[in-house]
Amino acid sequence: MTCKFRYPLTVKYGGGFVMVWGYMNAQGVGNLHFIDGIMNQYIYLNILKTNLAASAEKMGIKDDFIFTQDNDPKHTVKKVEAWLSNNITEYLVTPPQSPDINPIENLWDYLDRQIRDHNILSKETLKKALEKEWNKITAETIRHLVDSMSKRLEATIRSKGYPTKY
Structure with a gap:
């Protein structure tokens, strides 16, 4: 799952952003991968190939997890779906127009709040x-x-696919 973090955090204009992909499961967080440029299906597939199994193994679960992601078009192209079906044991499929219920969205918000105390003036910081x-x-x-x-x-389910408090 990816997220954009903008800098500088307190100035309206002149900043930039950093896009990241991250992995989490009940034991904690796995790899955090920085994405240079605009992510497309090929970059996303490469991230999955190099980080998903490595993160799961780092967490001690290997292939004993349920993978989930949102319905971003680069996540649902045939190449990515084919790789997932060949490499992931369990996959949570979400309806096309459903709200994003992936808990990593809440983690991105948490991370954004945590970095606000840092003096961020560049992509590197x-x-x-x-x-x-x-x-x-x-x-x-x-x-x-x-x-x-x-x-x-x-x-x-109760909201029939409409937004929820999550």
């Missing part, structure tokens, strides 16, 4: 701040988000 704060995320923080998945799914 932003990357360093993101890495530092990413590595400080506790397993308890992640478990809380993962444990909310059943409530997220129930809320999505």
